[in-house]
Amino acid sequence: MAAEERGVAAADLLEGKPKQQKVLAQQQRMVHRQGDRHRMQVGTLHKLARAADLDLADVYGEQELADAREHTDARVDDRVRGWDLMLDMPKSDSVLAGLLPDAHSQEYRDLVHRAKVETLREVERWVGYAVGSEDGRPVRLSTGGLLAWSVEHQSARPMGDGQPGDPHLHLHVTIANMALCEDGEWRSIGNSGQDLHRHAAAADAHFKARVRALAFERFGVRREQAERTGAWEVSGVPEQVRDLYSRRHGRIVEMAGDESGRQERDRAAAESQARGRRRRDAGELAAARRGGRCRRRRHGRGRRTWTARPRGRPRARQTRRAADSPAVRRGHSHLRPDERAHREPEDVLARAAARRGRQRAAVRAGRRRNPPPGPARR
Template sequence: MLNIGKLARGQQDYYLNSVARGVEDYYLGAGEAPGYWLGGGAADLGLEGHVRERELTPVLEGRDPATGEAVSHRQHKARMPGFDLTFRAPKSVSLVHALGPKEASNEIINAHDSAVLLALDYLERHTAVGRRGTDGVIPIDSSGFVAAAFRHRTSRAGDPLLHTHVLVANLIHGDDGKWSALDGRLLYSHAKTAGYLYQAQLRKEISRRLGVEWTQVRSGTAEIEGIPRPAIDEFSRRRAEIEIRMEQRGERSARAAQVATLDTRRAKDHGVRPEGLQPEWERRAESVGLTRKNLKRVLGRSQANYRPLSSGLTDELFGSEGLTRDASSFTIREVIQALCERRGPGVSAAQIEREANELLESDLVVRLSAAKSDFLLTSTSLRLGNGQVVPSVNDATRYSTKEMLRLEERLIRRAVDRQEDSVAVAGKAALKDALARRHSLSREQRRMVEDLVCSGRGVEVVVGKAGTGKTYSLDAARDVWDSSGVKVIGCALSARAAKELEAGSGIESSTIAALMKDLDDWNTPGLERDSVIVVDEAGMVGTRQLDALLNHAEDAGAKVVLVGDDKQLPEIAAGGAFRALKEQLPAIQLSEVRRQSNSWERDALELLREGRSAEAVEVYGERDRLVVGRDAAETRAALVADWWQASQEGQAVMIAARKADVDDLNDKARTILKAEGGLGGEEVTIRGRSFGVGDEVMTRRNDRGLGVINGSRGVVESVDPHAGELGVRLEDERVVTLPTEYLEAGHVTHAY
């Protein structure tokens, strides 16, 4: 696929030595092909043919390689040199290239180079853009990238891995004749689509040249049919190293993969030569059943021919299980990705782009207005792989389907029509008593409770950011309904969110999926008439799922309360229905943050909410709320000491981002507890982790049979070393038995 990394200042030598010259531990030394210049911007600088050191260094520094002078007079001192775009062939393709017949190997190289050029052409057409004006609000087109490509054949682990690094300089020649920085945000927006196009073109070229067949396309990529899975796994040691390190760290994000990649990067080994690798590859391949004879069998199997786009595929893409299954709108990028996955190897990337444009002219598709597109863009920021948040760019027209718009219109109309239902109306005496028992409710919280229990509306919308007391207010509303004989149930997307809703409001809650499964089952009682369903984090619920839930509620004559924060949504809403209902219904608004009493802390949290984490940290630092150690070990030791002191006065918990830090903090906490006599003598030890009476633990996997979910916390009350079981009293006072199988699967951890 395609990965993007930023070049740091001063890294030019690293790329020249390790990529351009190929002498770091990619193991093939001078045998790698020389780099070559690409892009319209490179042509403007007179750069063509092979890349030379005297050219690449000044280009990455923003200077004209001919004169050495800066091409722009507005360069920032801390300018970023550029981006490393890495195109990687599937492992099976790399194996045919490395171990197959020479003719096939050459054809693989040609196919790969062709696919890289086409994908880069897509990126150049859509992302080679600069910015002009105050705060860079005016986009300007350019002549193209200033880019240098370097092809390599192995991974750092010494396995076959055909890939090309394309170094794109942070430099564009605008249509106004001025040189300036590249707007890199667009690269990230289009990277996934470019990766899909690279893979599609690669399949097309290899099929045409070698007649191979392919496995099913998943996430844009496929393997050559006939290359055994054990062989792919055997020659994926680099990926295995990264996955092991990610597991050790307890992380799964894109940023975690980047960190694990750096953590496992090997030292340079300039002594390894190609003649030492090939025999080893052949021995390892034969050990997993991949011989030269078998490799020849995967070639010449069939000839992939172009097949016109079928009406059936069009109906699939624009039906309920297609592009709008999980999102209410899409751009041409999502159409291209869908075609790359569904069209066969007889279709080129260029044909896929043309077909995508043709599909958007279908009668089944609706082009959304700019206002509607902005409404669906629920975030104005883009979170990069390293966690940094930058302003996003609304650079593409958004579309939806007539079917989806009809569904949304029906959902909103039916919700509006239910405003006079007089459903789940509570008694005034019950309301008065509940409010009298909760003197700390603010004025707006009291209004929320009164509206919910007295309005009779069939659908209610409650909007408030974190800390405004939504759950606390729901507890009061639940109390009123309970006293009035109205049954209340709750649901949320995740089991943990459902548990938090139940713990905070006293409303029996489950996941939306579990609730819908029960409601769709004719053998279950279903919803009671005049009952209430509270949906927490409703802004995260997709339109189709929300529509189904509202249908069940309307059929049963039940009330639905949608609770959420419309600012805490994905970049493109899974539905946008919550925001639409907020605009169409008399939404209940909570604006006063109650969780934090200090105004400065509320301001800092608002900065975090907006993605301005650096500014938020500065605020905490100014208030002397940061503890900084000389190194990680000293900082963890200080954290444990503070935790122990705080735990003597009440509940306290330590929080860390990495699993390795969490494990170390838990171990240190247990050491203190043992020394202070806080843990019992007998212990159960599973997978190197010991549990004794008094240990605070947390479950990490939903198990309805055991009565636990991911995130259930409790204290060990009993241990059975012979059976390998734990008796745990959960926060809700239930005592559950966690058996050996659950423990051995790693589903229990310490929770200090």
């Protein structure tokens, strides 16, 4: 605004001050890129205003300046800790790995990890360096290599319909943004990760090529290029089967449209993921409530007596006869494996079994209460 009033460019206000002109040009680029979301440190603004013979109070309000100066020393750590490099394969590879017998399926996944190791060695050769400074100039430094680890996923995210996700064999490789340099210092890798982003497509192509070669070498897997996607799919896995196990992709295309581009489909995928997370959270909460009610009914206890035993009630003494009774064994056998690990103590099961036996005996005896032999009470 001051430059417009004087009829000159903004950089001309800092004529003869190249350092301030460089800072101004950098901030102008950030404003052009981020718009109103861009924030500047009040100290930097003060230096630029002083160099241009301006007063910040004439540009910003007093309260806004006071708030900014109050948080002068506050900093937001926006350094990048690492990156997630995903290595995936065509859908037919996931279908093949899922249909193979267990031993061959494990061997197929092992060769996938072998291709991953070979790919990471290439990535390490491409981006496993750091950048230092010598006489004010950037220099390339050798490092001891990359620090990375991987996680294998065999399925895609669930669709929220209670069914597991579609087969989708892929790997997530976490690469730490740190490497030990030859001078003993730890620095970021690959020019702060810029080279890693440049080589991501090359890493993906190398990984897929190694999987194809290893699968043909071990299993004789032949491939043909899909006309619609261009991917090298396994011969013998038709497109109908691949589409059958690509429900999530079909939903994303349905949400974004057949003519949608990459950005529209990415937004649709994020929206679908958020919806699935909300449905999953709601479903897990409802399932937990249903499970709690079922366990209370199974053990014969009401809502009020589930969390605490009433005062004054004698505690049942567990005996071998009650613990080995058919009722207790039946009550345990119909539990699912995950519930057996969380069943209530044996004295609760014994009381429930004794109560069930007394009820059955009363029905057989014409509602006469003839309690069966059970745990003796103190």
